[in-house]
């Protein structure tokens with residue numbers, strides 16, 4: 001699956017690609033180079049952002065975001081100048097439509113008209129992209145996925161990339177980046193239904209794939225910040241202390257704390273919301289159940305979360321390995337890679353996108 005909802009550079013630019021994932025707690029950079037048998041992971045990096053930089057799915061503090069991107073590029077010696085980035089899925093309107101089967105040119109001419117019927121925004125205010133999903137029944141009807149996003153949201157991301165001295169070349173949606181990550185790292189099995197659940201700092205996104213193709217997407221306003229808030233409510237500690245405690249299990253860097261019982265209420269409410277969202281998917285699509293779930297995002301490692309999800313959803317749940325399909329450069333620190341891999345899952349999917357992919 002490959003989207004470019006920005007239509008930024010109609011002319012093919014020369015240069016190398018680097019993926020930049022602008023999250024609400026940090027910016028992630030991944031540089032990968034296609035090889036004969038897969039991908040070479042050349043470079044990666046993560047730098048934190050102040051929590052005010054990204055708000056309501058938009059970059060609001062452009063200067064600090066641009067500086068942080070610049071820092072990531074310079075401190076890691078990245079030479080690439082073409083950026084593959086993504087907007088958060090929850091900022092995007094995604095619709096599946098059915099049309100009489102038609103050729104690509106005809107579809108390109110008709111798609112805007114079709115979009116006016118299903119996209120609840122004036123088309124001049126949105127960036128639009130689409131993809132043919134397949135043909136139905138006797139082949140006389142086709143199913144097309146429409147993706148639309150407000151231009152001002154896309155611009156808030158692309159302007160920062162430009163201000164960092166780089167060229168925004170591809171603007172994807174994080175759902176589809178995760179799908180790409182999964183596709184190259186795991187071989188989708190026939191008729192297998194997989195749930196990709198990505199738990200970031202503010203949001204959790206859910207993407208259900210059947211035969212490797214997205215059949216349902218949804219998101220929840222629960223993430224790492226919810227875990228930290230629950231710690232500050234239970235213990236007399238600051239948000240910064242809670243953040244460190246959540247990740248290291250240590251209070252003030254020394255006192256061992258048993259995190260699982262403290263994080264349990266948030267794990268349970270996240271599991272309940274995920275279960276509710278997935279059962280909605282089941283009734284909507286008349287689908288059979290999900291066979292397995294792969295977690296990613298920085299908060300996927302929250303103590304006890306995997307087990308709570310297994311118990312609540314009754315399916316195997318495991319942490320994904322976003323770079324298992326990559327040949328890792330020798331100079332990349334393995335501990336750092338293992339530590340940050342889950343948070344880099346969107347970046348991994350973006351890093352293997354190239355112009356013209358569909």
Ligand SMILES: Nc1ncnc2c1ncn2[C@@H]1O[C@H](COP(=O)(O)OP(=O)(O)OP(=O)(O)O)[C@@H](O)[C@H]1O
Nearest residue numbers: 023024025026200201202203224297298299302343
């Ligand atoms: N070992 C850990 N245990 C629990 N939480 C962790 C751990 N490591 C990182 N986190 C949390 O993961 C979150 C960051 O994840 P990620 O980088 O995926 O989010 P983001 O992309 O910045 O946010 P979003 O996508 O929601 O805008 C933070 O809330 C951080 O506290």
Ligand SMILES: [Mg+2]
Nearest residue numbers: 023024200201
């Ligand atoms: Mg994120």
